[in-house]
Amino acid sequence: MADAAIVAKGLTKVYGKLTAVDHVDMRVATGGVFGLLGPNGAGKTTIIKVLTGLSDITEGEAQVAGFDVRRDPMHVKERIGWVAAEVILDDDLSAWENLWLQAKLQRLSDWKGRAEQLLAYFELSDRKKDKVGQYSTGMRKKLEIALAILHQPEVVFMDEPTIGLDPNTRRMLWQLITGVNREFGVTVLLTSHYMEEADALCDHVAIIDHGKFVAQGTPSELKARVKWDIVELETKETVTEERLRAIPGVSEVRTQGKSWILKVPSAEVALPQIIAALGSEEVKRINLEKPSLESVFMEITGKRIDQAGTDVQDYRKFYMNVRRARQ
Ligand SMILES: Nc1ncnc2c1ncn2[C@@H]1O[C@H](COP(=O)(O)OP(=O)(O)O)[C@@H](O)[C@H]1O
Ligand SMILES: [Mg+2]
Structure with missing residues (x-):
């Protein structure tokens, strides 16, 4: 496995007249938790979109999990997971059915053991047959992360994973994200506009403003x-x-x-x-x-x-x- 899970050079995304991501150079170490930190509209989600292949790169290049995002988008997609800022669960389905649907979407054949393992890890095993609509916000977040790592990705992207959560649930989630990173060996790239969150969670932080990286380093280096x-x-x-x-x-x-x-x-x-x-x-x-x-x-x-x-x-x-x- 390469020592960098994500490498980008001169990464740029232009929407019409707006340069949403402006010549960003980044390197995310394999096994790390990297935080993209910046205010609303800074370009955080756009970086995730271009790195995951959801949106075309205007200029520059990027490799994710060892593959070039432009040339090998399918290889990249197989190796990454994504936790969207918006909830993507189906409320009328149970946790197990949501996992089943995810497996279908990705054509995973051998997923049930992994699904049971994840449900146990997230302490959802005894609720797996309940409809997700009855879940608490914290439980829903856990299930979203479980879906994102069901296929054992090397890298998982989490866009504002704790937005809108109360402080207790947010702290609970910090522990889970750290746990997922360590126990399952997944590299995490997350975005946040909460400074203390980046400080608590990330081993490397890039501060982004108007599409540009204005500072990068470990939280202590930056401080x-x-x-x-x-x-x-x-x-x-x-x-x-x-x-x-x-x-x-x-x-x-x-x-x-x-x-x-x-x-x-x-x-x-x-x-x-x-x-x-x-x-x-x-x-x-x-x-x-x-x-x-x-x-x-x-x-x-x-x-x-x-x-x-x-x-x-x-x-x-x-x-x-x-x-x-x-x-
Ligand atoms: N599909 C789009 N078309 C045009 N402009 C967009 C689109 N998506 C995002 N933008 C603009 O790009 C900038 C960065 O947005 P975004 O990456 O969502 O910021 P963040 O996630 O940091 O809040 C914003 O000015 C936003 O309005
Ligand atoms: Mg965003």
Whole structure:
């Protein structure tokens, strides 16, 4: 087996005037969990579509599971699984019937043992005859993953696997995805717009914005790029921006809603100085944020991922002002 499960060079997808994926180079190690992280519309799903052969590549090349996506699409399809962002289960069928249907679709002959093994792994064995319409969201997700790996693929693509799930179910799913990767030896490429999810799950992350990879690395490598902490502060009205700026150890100040957002090289150093400068009676609330993938995204693109696309201009303006104030 090759050491890379996915290799892409200059991968590009153009829809009319829009370049949805823009000259992306990527390499996903065999056995790894690779996360494509970015806001809505960044091009994550499109990358999955071109790598799985669901959509044509406009320019560039890609190999998946050792085969060229353009030249050998069938060989690729045999070796990959796909968990779509939308639910694809048939509610009127039981779990077993859904697995049977999947086997039919893929013309698998010897699938029953594997299906039983997967149902046991996902703790669905005693519910396998129940209609999927009666399943909880978590159970449905488990079954979707079981369908995707029924044919023992080398690589499985999961598009926003935890979107719309409550926090508990999401965490349960993180464990399952890690488990599937380790126990079944499947390479996972997943997309997400939840930074903490990528941090918890992925050994390698690519941050994508407007179709381009803007950063890549392990979550710790990416976080090491951010050299500052964030202090979020709620104060009485007597506190002004000038006063905050004058505090030693505070690099930048801006407002966000009712709060101040301070960029500091070290929260541990800045915190006592902030308290000393303002006095505890002027501070209503104080909150520390250590570097996360969220701050990496912010550092690189100048926007928060959850509001990405909306307030870039404001954010740039903020930094331009900071720059001018320093001159
Ligand atoms: N079939 C399509 N035709 C035209 N534009 C598309 C099509 N699919 C996606 N797009 C556009 O390509 C960009 C990337 O979309 P997508 O890959 O779905 O982003 P993400 O999955 O990161 O939210 C978006 O601007 C989207 O509107
Ligand atoms: Mg998408």
